[in-house]
Amino acid sequence: MTDILHRIVIEASPEKVYDALTNQAQLSAWWARAETEGKVGSIVSFFFGPNGEHQVEMEITDLVPNERVCWKCVGGPWVDTDAFQFTIQADERGSALQFSNSGWAEANEFFMHCNSKWGFFFTVSLKNLLEKGSGQPHPNDPNI
């Protein structure tokens, strides 16, 4: 088993980072078009592909305001992995965000591709959304 693991510092408060991970419009502004948001047990649909034809469903499994967001993929390419966990900590420059998508059976080409994509979404899209006001969500992400 292997994990995708990232960590970035964002010049924004933990409240702003948490909002970007839970608010429908904000999620759509840095990752992919989201439909619905909600409480633990809700399922959020995200749309990928040039025309949003690939639907991914994430069940919200844990929410701790301004500290933690957890998802489990219940529809889409990551159903065989374990949790997606975002952990937010206060940092002298704003917030430190750690991310893990654990439980990959092997570090295959798709694992590597997804790891590179998350690197883009965190270091560019989410960071720019929160620091400069605009992200670069799918399908405007690099075609790697």
Add this chain to the structure above:
Amino acid sequence: MTDILHRIVIEASPEKVYDALTNQAQLSAWWARAETEGKVGSIVSFFFGPNGEHQVEMEITDLVPNERVCWKCVGGPWVDTDAFQFTIQADERGSALQFSNSGWAEANEFFMHCNSKWGFFFTVSLKNLLEKGSGQPHPNDPNI
């Protein structure tokens, strides 16, 4: 032991990708200012920090033109990790580049930080250098 692993497709020939990984001016145009280039056994110095005050030394341990580049960090923060390996394969859109920096003792915060940084350098800086003509090398990379 754990590894940093990335994979991206670049719309450029394997020859162009190999050049970006071995030519002094090209390395300086997507990763960090490089001094010297060379053959197996040579040491390439890279400069990090706002004013280039942190020197990293990479020994070139393997070169297969248009296919593979391997380094070993012999000075700097990655001396305790194993090889840095770039593998290039022809892809219908140009080239597929796989990267590994293996042999990290643990997936600590610095591991996660470096993984996120490599995500940026590959998906944005190297890809844009080869596809659009300009990269975003250190110190102009995101301050994560």
